[in-house]
Amino acid sequence: MAKENAAFSAEPEKAEKKRGRQRYVEKDGKCNVQHGNVIETYRYLTDIFTTLVDLKWRFSLLVFILAYAITWLFFGLIWWFIAYCRGDLDHLGEEEWTPCVKNLNGFVSAFLFSIETETTIGYGYRVITDQCPEGIVLLLLQAILGSMVNAFMVGCMFVKISQPNKRAETLVFSSHAVISLRDDRLCLMFRVGDLRSSHIVEASIRAKLIKSKQTQEGEFIPLNQTDINVGFETGDDRLFLVSPLIISHEISEHSPFWEISKEQLKKDEFEIVVILEGMVEATGMTCQARSSYLMDEVLWGHRFMSVLSLEDGFYEVDYNSFHQTFEVPTPSCSAREMAEAAARMDAHLYWSIPSRLDEKVEETTEKAEEGSKERNGNLASLESESKV
DSSP, X not given: OHHHHHHHHHHHHHHHHHHHTOOSBOTTSOBOOOOOXXXXXXXXXXXXXXXXXXXXXXXXXXXXXXXXXXXXXXHHHHHHHHHHHHTGGGSTTOTTOOOSBTTOOSHHHHHHHHHHHHTTOOOSSSOXXXXXXXXHHHHHHHHHHHHHHHHHHHHHHHHHHTXXXXXXXXXXXXXXXXXXXXXXXXXXXXXXXXXXXXXXXXXXXXXXXXXXXXXXXXXXXXXEEEEOOSSTTTTTTEEOTTSOEEEEEEOOTTSTTTTOOXXXXXXXXXXXXXXXXXXXXXXXXXXXXXXXXXXXXXXXXXXXXXXXXXXXXXXEEOGGGSSXXXXXXXXXXXXXXXXXXXXXXXXXXXXXXXXXXXXXXXXXXXXXXXXXXXXXXXXXHHHHHXXX
């Protein structure tokens, strides 16, 4: 019983742990957010074009087929109804009778004539005559509506095919982020790369810290977003992404990691979302790639392996080492503690230098006083000798 109770108690703990580490953004960039209880669904219909583009491929193909099939059937039914009302179906084969559409002898032939009219195939077997004004009006209406359906559906399929989402598949992020020293400062770093030869134009990088927060007034903010500076002020966030680059965030007093040490990193719960944006060189469309790092995917005291090597007339990138890291000596304290220690050391040096100078001044003054006393003694002895 005790083991069973322990097992039951362990299960909720595991569930809570899993819920606490639920990703906001997956490694492949998919956002784990679902919209529920949406009442104003009519808003999706007001932007029907975007709604159709955002559908999955199987539903898009289904809508594509149904759009044409329904219009063909609808107008085919109207052509058959006109022929039925005019009595064309009762005078089949009579040369004296002028039908609305020649060689239209039933619903199937009316459906085929509707397809030929909308797709402008024109086989020449079934043609409309000039003795049917209602047919002429219907022909004009079907030609106009058919052109609109073609423009709408072909436009949707073209936009869906040319979407730059798949271009983001060749933009890769390192599997881990690292924290180590760079120019005597703690930095959070991760690596990005582009697998294609056609580059991303005007590439830029952003990073967000996703972490729950409680305000001073007691308000709890789940999934609060805090900006992580990766070079916005200096322009380092604008990338020339020809070869893999290491993106660095200096942990300063304005950084959300200012007070995080190596031990606290293991206990804290957060997620770092990185976003790479730019224009696809081949199409000129904007592309966005996303990834994320949980707290256990941030390695303290590691550095990325080099992936560039100089060959005969070119640089070669070894993507086998893209995700590899190695350990380097790194203080386990936070950036704030490092800054305070450096400040104390600077203060000690600042106060020790004047004290040494004062000691030297005192030594020189003592020596000068001793010299003056000796000179005064020598003068006194010389005066006494002269008097004798």
